[in-house]
Amino acid sequence: MRDAVDAGATLTHLRRAGLDAPFWGIRSIPVDPDLSELDPFARQAAERRMKARAFIPRLGDGQFYSHETAAALLGGPLPLRWLAPGVAADGRDLDVHVSSFGEGPIPRANGIHGHRANVACRFFVARDGAQIARPETAWAQLGGSLSVIDLVTLGDFFCRMWREGYGRRDAGTPPLTTIDRLRSTMNGVRWRGIRRLREAIELVREDSWSPRESAVRFHLVTAGLPEPALNVDVFDDFGLFLGCVDMAYPDQKVAVEYHGELHHAQYAADVERMAALRAAGWTIIEVTSALFARPEELVARVRIALRGR
Numbered sequence: 001m002r003d004a005v006d007a008g009a010t011l012t013h014l015r016r017a018g019l020d021a022p023f024w025g026i027r028s029i030p031v032d033p034d035l036s037e038l039d040p041f042a043r044q045a046a047e048r049r050m051k052a053r054a055f056i057p058r059l060g061d062g063q064f065y066s067h068e069t070a071a072a073l074l075g076g077p078l079p080l081r082w083l084a085p086g087v088a089a090d091g092r093d094l095d096v097h098v099s100s101f102g103e104g105p106i107p108r109a110n111g112i113h114g115h116r117a118n119v120a121c122r123f124f125v126a127r128d129g130a131q132i133a134r135p136e137t138a139w140a141q142l143g144g145s146l147s148v149i150d151l152v153t154l155g156d157f158f159c160r161m162w163r164e165g166y167g168r169r170d171a172g173t174p175p176l177t178t179i180d181r182l183r184s185t186m187n188g189v190r191w192r193g194i195r196r197l198r199e200a201i202e203l204v205r206e207d208s209w210s211p212r213e214s215a216v217r218f219h220l221v222t223a224g225l226p227e228p229a230l231n232v233d234v235f236d237d238f239g240l241f242l243g244c245v246d247m248a249y250p251d252q253k254v255a256v257e258y259h260g261e262l263h264h265a266q267y268a269a270d271v272e273r274m275a276a277l278r279a280a281g282w283t284i285i286e287v288t289s290a291l292f293a294r295p296e297e298l299v300a301r302v303r304i305a306l307r308g309r
Contacts (some may be wrong), residue, residue: 040080040088047091048072055096056130062104064124064131066115067097070138076154077211120188135177136185143193148200153214155182155204166233166241179204207231212258213246216287219295220302228256236280243273254305258287
């Protein structure tokens, strides 16, 4: 508000102008984008980012977005926060996490969760006019609040390698960070949740393309099954490309495919791809959202398929 007053606006005008007041001292033009087409995870993440960006004018020297807020601003997958059973919270009702490095004041405001940053947090990335914790820092900060499976999922996202492959877009895009950087940051200081971080780092991989793929792999590996290869291009005996599968056991010709909500065209393409793979002798375990919610049954199906090959 101080900038607006300095520019000639009166406090009375600012209070009556129909402006939003996301935080004390900040007024903004109301923005209500249509997020109804997004799934609950994407919608909550978008709402988190909206609220965080509204606080930018109040970020002081040495202050930066951290923890869950940094992960959201970097595009990372986070578990849903719930308002009530079956009702996802509005991301704008969740706290924005801001850390202060050095001796500067810890931010205090309604809707802000302030933290004192340790020495491992001295480097930031700049995005959209704000300083954000580096991916490896945000990941380590979340050891105290995320489960191992969620840490693996987030680590996979941050470390994804955009490799060359049949029809793959954005090949060569650099990863946000690397497994070595995650490990180095984790070992730099004693973080909250260090045991979970140490367990998770051993399961983070570079070739997962989606959070659900990461979670499926986590269930398989922690149940004692062999680790599958990730996002494998499959060709027939004549070199014809049959498709890319989420997870594969090439020697046994067993593939595991996660199916999210698909548009009609994508569903039709997937049906044809599965048919071509089966015709080439592959066994395909198709994981729907219903099967995903029953990890023991999922593991059993894959185990039976591997034994049968």
